[in-house]
Amino acid sequence: MALLEMRDVHVTYRSQEGPIPAVRGVNLTLDPGQILGVAGESGCGKSTLASTVLRLFPADATVTGEVLVDGDNVLTMKWGQVRAARWAKASIVFQGALHSLNPIQRIDKQLMEPILLHEKDVNENAARKRVVELLEQVGLPGRLADAYPHQMSGGQKQRVMIALALACRPQVLIADEPTTALDVMVQAQVLDLLSSIARDHGLALMIISHDLSVLATTCDEVLVMYAGKVVEAGPAAEVFEHPKHPYTRALSGAFPTIGDMTSRFAPSGLPGDPPLPGELVSGCPFRPRCPEAEDRCAEAEPDLRPATDEQFAACIHIGEAVST
Amino acid sequence: MSLDEQVSAEPAKVESVRAVSRQRRRASRRRFVAAFSKQRGGVAGVVLLAFFVATALLAPLLFPSDMLDVTRTISNPANAPPSSEFWLGTDENGRSILALLAWGARISLTVGISASIITMIIGTLVGIGSGHFGGWFGALLERLTDWFLVLPFIPLVIVLASVLNSRGVWVMVAVLGVTSWPGTARLVRAQTLSVEGRPYLERAKVLGDSNWQQMTRHVLPNVMPLVLANTTLTVAIVILSETTLGFLGLGDPFTDSWGTMLDRASASGAASTGAWWYLLPPGFCVILVVLAFTLIGRALEVVLNPRLGER
Amino acid sequence: MALRDVAAHEFPESGPEAGLREPSAKATKGGLARFTGRRLLAAAGTLVWVLLANFFLFRLLPGDPAARYRGVRNIDPAELARIREELSAPMWNQFVGYLKDPLQLSGISSWKGEPVWDLVGGRFWPTIVLLGTSTIIATVVGVWIGIKAGWNRGGRFDKASTGVTLLFYATPEFWLGLILILLFSTGVWIFPGVFPSRGVIDSGLDPLSIAGIQSIAFHTVLPATALAVVYLAEYSLIMRASMVDELGQDYLTTARAKGLMDRLVRRRHAVPNASLPTITLIFLNLGFVIGGAITVETVFSYPGLGLLTFEAVSQNDLALMQALFLIFSVSILVFNVIADVLIAAIDPRIRV
Secondary structure: OOOEEEEEEEEEEOOOOOOEEEEEEEEEEEOOOOEEEEEOOOOOOHHHHHHHHOOOOOOOOEEEEEEEEOOEEHHHOOHHHHHHHEOOOEEEEOOOOOOOOOOOOOHHHHHHHHHHHHOOOOOHHHHHHHHHHHHHHOOOOHHHHHOOHHHOOHHHHHHHHHHHHOOOOOOEEEEEOOOOOOOHHHHHHHHHHHHHHHHHHOOEEEEEEOOHHHHHHHOOEEEEEEOOEEEEEEEHHHHHHOOOOHHHHHHHHOOOOOOOHHHHOOOOOOOOOOOOOOOOOOOOOOHHHOOOOOHHHHOOOOOOEEOOOOOEEOOOOOOOOOOO | OOHHHHHHOOHHHHHHHHHHHHHHHHHHHHHHHHHHHOOHHHHHHHHHHHHHHHHHHHHHHHOOHHHHOOOOOOOOOOOOOOOOOOOOOEOOOOOEHHHHHHHHHHHHHHHHHHHHHHHHHHHHHHHHHHHHOOHHHHHHHHHHHHHHHHOOHHHHHHHHHHHOOOOOHHHHHHHHHHHOHHHHHHHHHHHHHHHHOOHHHHHHHHOOOOHHHHHHHHHHHHHHHHHHHHHHHHHHHHHHHHHHHHHOOOOOOOOOOHHHHHHHHHHOOHHHHOOHHHHHHHHHHHHHHHHHHHHHHHHHHHHHOHHHHHO | OOHHHHHHHHOHHHOOOOOOOOOOHHHHHHHHHHHHHHHHHHHHHHHHHHHHHHHHHHHOOOOOHHHHHHHOOOOOHHHHHHHHHHHHOOHHHHHHHHHHOOOOOOOEOOOOOOEHHHHHHOOHHHHHHHHHHHHHHHHHHHHHHHHHHHHOOOOHHHHHHHHHHHHHHOOOHHHHHHHHHHHHHHHOOOOOOOOOOOOOOOOOOOOOOHHHHHHHHHHHHHHHHHHHHHHHHHHHHHHHHHHHHHHOOHHHHHHHHOOOOHHHHHHHHHHHHHHHHHHHHHHHOHHHHHHHHHHHHHHOOOOOHHHHHHHHHHOOOHHHHHHHHHHHHHHHHHHHHHHHHHHHHHOHHHHO
16 A cells, blocks of 8 residues: 555635736655655746645645545644654655754754654653664764764764654654755765665655655655646656656756766756746646647646656646546 | 836836835825724823824913013912812912923923934934945944943933033933934844845845945835834933933923923922822823823834734 | 875874863863853942932932922921932032932932832732732743743644734733733633732731641732743743754754754754743843833832832832832843853852
8 A cells, every 4th residue: 555645736826916826736656665755846836745644834824635545635734633643654855954953952852752643652761862873873973962063064964864754663754854064975875875765665756856866776666746736756767868858858957967968068958947926828838838738738747658668747748647 | 007107108108106105105104004003002191292292382371481471470379288279279389280390391392392303314324324335434333322321321311411511401302312213223123134134135235236325225215214112212212311301400490391390399398297289290290291102112013023023 | 195194293182182172071161150150240240330320310400309208298307308419419519429329228218208228128029929920820821831832833823822922012011901900800701800919928927837828819819910921931031042043053953863853853952952032032022011000000009119119109208219220230231140150150160
């Protein structure tokens, strides 16, 4: 059974200028031991999507659809159940950058907090021992438990965030931009750590990133989001090497392939900016920036269509429509 | 035509550069007014302030100055509660409290605004100086600011006012202006440091702008908005201080400010005889004027620093 | 060798040991002691400045300083001669003399003719009682209001409390004192006149007896209320602003994601962080607390240092004013040091 399942999820924010649709109908499933990547530029809705799993979106946002964590719909739970599910069933690895950790609290206290909260039979000593184990599990020395966040480097803080996310032994792990603001070398280590932990513990892991190359090597499957919808889905290597949607092509072309000299000379990058969630054009939202746009692209928004057996893309140039 | 083309054109065309910048300034002023009018607190403050400014300006017309002349009001009932003739009653000399309030507005607003202007000038100069100049000069100015902040404000003001031994309104303006600048200087220094960290100032330095040019053409325009917001809040504090000085007997004994009114009210035992018409109005006036400046200052802060808009 | 192994070897930043400065608890605790030491040293320097300011401030005056003593009746003529000699000496000699006795323990009041410190000594405890009670009440209530208003920013409580606090922030504390006397001491309309309006204790009572303490409490209610209400307004505005600044911080999202109740997120994470700028700003405004004490004690004839200051000013007694100014300045200095140490105790980043 899928540990995480999203069915037709829509998230609409309220603002002074009117409702803003951040996520417009996303479906996904995540099985134990599976690593799913979600790629897209900022503003495409990927972080909003992640926030639905733990119900961390603002109170005035409207969310429809179903978000099932281990079979239970998070969106219809009572708050007490949501709080119990948070961290224990699913947890998020936030960006470890400046302020994801309380700057005036020691690391051990911050990591012990969810353990003591969710596991009533664990006392402080036992919790502290577990914290030291967690730190060692992510490759940090146990004595870091006595440190404060400002005493650590960016890479160490990111590892602490991973250790924190694992504190209550969740079944679902979401990593939101885990490698942004880190050096390339540290990025590789963090990704390795995440994937090995996921495999060892049989977690369902979702990695969110704007960097498609980061996802290509670590994930099994990849979803590419644009303007609140999934525009391409498929096995990671396939999506990266043979992208079917024009947006994905631009996205993967933006990152040169190491070892392939020609990729650095090919024109890449995309003119324009991603659309603001409240200002979408008619038909396909990618139309204004798409090099392959036609007149009929303005008529209707394309659904995800099968491009191959395992790859789907939401572009009018691909086969016939698939009912999803 | 782009700005560069305009500049390199003949001298006659240079005028259009100025026209362009004038247009831009007009546009940004309009934007500012639009943003400010969305701040309900700020608008309320402006209305309140306008009322008091009007009162202060019209006082000589509405309440001729001989109404305050003690020798002429001898025939009026003294310490009288409000009546149809004296809407707010009279003081111990038979003078109309309403008239005294109107004239008092002139003092509070004059002292408040004048002293704050002095504070603004000194504070901005010291603040930019200590933020811009490195080395011993900047450090000295910074030390000076911090040391001044250690001295307790009201006692310092009291001591200066009594040591200088004269009791005029302008002495008070000078004393208050000279003691209030450290707060502004600190703010300006922090803002100068943040502005100077920005790349375009590096560029200006490399291009050869002198210290003076850097400070006036680059730092000053960026610092001014916050200084204005801060100065508005300073007026509020100065008016409270001026009222306090008046109450303690350190004000000008020949002028009637709200503070001296309260001093005389207290001295004539208004609190124990129950002369509420003498005690309440001056206090209310102080509260409303200080509130007006505080509301305006807070609204300015929000408008000029969008990050604070979340409040 | 894989690229990754090379990286771990050549770029220490990327290894687990990278960038670690002070991991052990012992080092950070020692850090607080060292910080306090440094702070006290800096305070000593500021103390020198305070003494200098104290000297020059009172020498600025125009006119003959010795003339002030002419009106005093019961002064010992030898003392008078000594004072006159002192005050007419060249400035440099005066300065040297001052440095030998900066506290002016031998200073004579030109108003009463007595040694200045005799007058000051007995006035300490009423001011401590008054300021102690009012600042404690103002801090506890004001901070609570600020937290509640800031956390639920834009809500009903916030709108109501911000309006009320702005109003009280604009209120002169001595005027509030006068009104309180009018309402609760004289008694006007429906208000009962029960509280005393003068003094700190009924005459004849021992301040340390039960009856004495009751009397002191009774006398302190109105003046402390006048001060507390105005300070409370300021503290609550400051705390509210600090809380609102913390609201958007990422670590609060982390705390919520862990499953903590809203109340705990606020109490354990937001409030401690928000208290840092609050402590700074509250202590920065201590000068106004002293000013408030002066005016309120005057209104209530409350025999503390504040009333003494008013009396010194009215009588133009510079020696007394000098001693009082020194006391106030040193108090502010001491409280600034306390504030800094308090912040360093809460915020480990400061201790570095």
